[in-house]
Amino acid sequence: xxxxxxxxxxxxxxxxxxxxxxxxxxxxxxxxxxxxxxxxxxxxxxxxxxxxxxxxxxxxxxxxxxxxxxxxxxxxxxxxxxxxxxxxxxxxxxxxxxxxxxxxxxxxxxxxxxxxxxxxxxxxxxxxxxxxxxxxxxxxxxxxxxxxxxxxxxxxxxx
Numbered sequence: 509x510x511x512x513x514x515x516x517x518x519x520x521x522x523x524x525x526x527x528x529x530x531x532x533x534x535x536x537x538x539x540x541x542x543x544x545x546x547x548x549x550x551x552x553x554x555x556x557x558x559x560x561x562x563x564x565x566x567x568x569x570x571x572x573x574x575x576x577x578x579x580x581x582x583x584x585x586x587x588x589x590x591x592x593x594x595x596x597x598x599x600x601x602x603x604x605x606x607x608x609x610x611x612x613x614x615x616x617x618x619x620x621x622x623x624x625x626x627x628x629x630x631x632x633x634x635x636x637x638x639x640x641x642x643x644x645x646x647x648x649x650x651x652x653x654x655x656x657x658x659x660x661x662x663x664x665x666x667x
Contacts, residue, residue: 534636535599535600535637544597544635544636546596546597549597549604549635549637550594550595551589551590552631553593553604553606553627553630554590555589556629560622562622563609563611564611564650565608565609566592566607566608567592567609567647568607568647592608593605593606594606597637600638601637601638601640602635602637602639603639603641603642604631604639604642606644606645608644608646609646609648609649610648611649612649620644623642624644627642
């Protein structure tokens with residue numbers, strides 16, 4: 509008697525990654541490849557994050573202080589829209605980290621979800637990259653009337 513040969517063990521479905529032809533990759537064409545620089549993704553993410561009501565500022569306290577000094581220098585390029593934005597960009601994917609200051613009274617959980625949704629949509633729509641994660645770190649809460657960050661109200665020491 510012959511024994512039936514056992515079928516080859518199948519791999520779990522979660523480990524199988526089926527890739528379709530290059531038609532699913534919007535950054536590859538018959539004419540060549542399109543690459544998106546890290547700075548481009550940073551700027552798009554920074555602008556998209558600032559569009560959400562409840563975001564007072566972006567960046568950790570040190571980077572916000574340096575940004576405030578840089579903005580006051582005559583001839584500077586103005587505010588840095590990429591401040592508080594960290595990105596990792598691959599060939600087809602991007603991961604984004606945001607450091608924000610929220611306005612007092614805003615629901616941080618709701619604000620975070622709104623930021624994630626808006627940033628992901630903006631980056632994917634403009635670059636064609638697939639955003640795999642948007643991490644939001646709340647570094648501070650802005651309190652109305654707390655003008656310790658604004659030095660324009662302090663009296664000048666020189667005339």
